[in-house]
Amino acid sequence: MTVKPREELANLPDYQEGKPFELACAEKGILSVTRLCFNENPMGMSPLAMQAIVDMAGKADRYPDTFIYELREKIAAKERARGVSAVTRENVFVSNGSDEMINLLGKTFLSTGDEAIIADPTFPQFETTIVSMGAKAVKVPVDGAFQHDLAAMLGAVTEKTKMIFLCNPNNPTGTYLKKQAIADFLAQVPKHILVVMDVAYCEYAQGEAGYDQGDDYVLKQKNLIVLRTFSKVYSLAGLRIGYAIAPMEILGQMQKVREPFNVNIIAQAAAAAALDDVSHVAKTLANNQQGKAYLHEAFREMGLDFVPTAANFILVKIGAPSKEAEKALLDLGVAVKAGAPYGLEGYLRVTIGKPSDNERFIAALKQVLAK
Ligand SMILES: Cc1ncc(COP(=O)(O)O)c(C=O)c1O
Known part of the structure; x- marks a missing residue:
């Protein structure tokens, strides 16, 4: 007899073992891989964050601050400085x-x-x-x-609905929601339903006409939580740190199920330093x-349709089987994500990526599509 997991897990796909693609490539003699598959920041880490990591390394023998006090204070102050006036430390929740x-x-x-x-x-993690x-x-x-088809999302609400996820900009499409559309949507969502707005790529979308990361509603709207991350514009994906802004009533419930030391001390220090590095x-x-x-222009020249992006990634229609193209590109040392x-x-x-990454990708894509 085998040990049975919770029944709900039967609805999740089985774990697939794998190996890092850099290793898989090295085994084939491909020694340099351009990573354009995880929406990471190609500019590397902030020097200020790097220094904070070095400074904190010797303190890793101690548990991190369970309240994540200083970082939450800093995030709240930064939000207030941006004009989101009511945010205090208690409206900030930091996670791994x-x-x-x-x-x-x-x-x-x-x-x-x-x-x-x-x-x-x-973003698949929601499902x-x-x-x-x-x-x-x-x-x-x-x-x-x-x-996002907001009208259809509202139409899908039933008495069983507990949550609605908005991804703004959306991964993998790169499209974004505008202020008025969000306002109209929030006005219609019943107040017992939690709206989760994941704005992981918000900094990239700042310049887009009408883009809104929820500043006008956060905290005023009692059923809204906004999720942000240090993995993208702040380049700390490997340290695993993100945060949410929401009313205390929501965050207080989430605090009950948080691990006491969920964010390590190096991540806490690096994130605080990264916030200062405006340059x-x-x-x-x-x-x-x-x-x-560059990429939009290259796709136009190649006659490929793409979805204009508000983020740091682009969805492009290659009209060929995507898994095969992903593999063929990896064989040329370029890692991307199949649709x-x-x-x-x-x-x-x-x-x-950086200019050289983008050029390498376009050259490899031309080669793959010419076959
Ligand atoms: C929309 C969205 N939310 C969240 C994440 C994950 O962020 P983190 O690295 O903070 O777990 C990603 C990562 O790609 C994402 O695309």
Whole structure:
């Protein structure tokens, strides 16, 4: 007789063992791999964050601050300086990456039989969490412009709905929601339903017409939580740290299921330093703008349709089987994401890299598509 897991896990795919693609490539003699598959920051770490890591390394014999006090103070002060006036430390929750936050949201608010509404396609971690809690992921297809179909998402609300996830900009489409559309949506969502707005790529979208990361509603709207991460513009993906802003009533419930030392001391220190490094953020955004323009133009020249992006990645239609293209590109040392697992066969999602990364990708894509 085998030990039985919770019944709900039967609805999740089996774990697939693998190896780092750098290792797989090295085994084939490909020694340099351009990583354009995880929407990481190609500019490397902020020197201020790097120094904070060095300074903190000798203190790793101690547990981290369970209250994550200083970082939460700093995030709240930064939000107030941005004009989100009411944010205090108690409105800030820090987690081991946004992935942990999404998990904690599931643990806190979802039970068997509940429903949670998500866009299709969107960030896969939403569905994994919903299903792992025994709830149903109600998937609402994006519209013809790859935007969240907010009207259809509202139409999918039932008496079982506990949560609605908005991803703004959306991964993997790169599309974003505008201020008025969000306002109209929030006004119509029943107040007992928690709206989770994941704005992991918000810094990249700042310049887009009408973009809104929830500043006007956060805290005023009692059923809204906004998720942010240090993995993207702040380049700390490997340290695993993200945060949420929400009313205390929501965060207090989530605190009950948080591990006491969920964020390590090095991540706490590096994140605080990264927040100060405005020049690193500015360089990152400038590189992204330039890379976006280059890739958009290259796709136009190649006659490939793409979804104009508000983030640091682009969804491009290659019109060929995406898994095969992903593999062929990796054989040329370029790692990208196939669209197929998102239900986007014929598409690739490529992270915007440095100029040399983007050029290598375009050259490799031309070679793959010419076959
Ligand atoms: C929309 C979205 N949310 C959250 C995450 C994960 O963030 P973290 O690295 O903080 O877990 C990602 C990562 O790609 C993402 O695309």
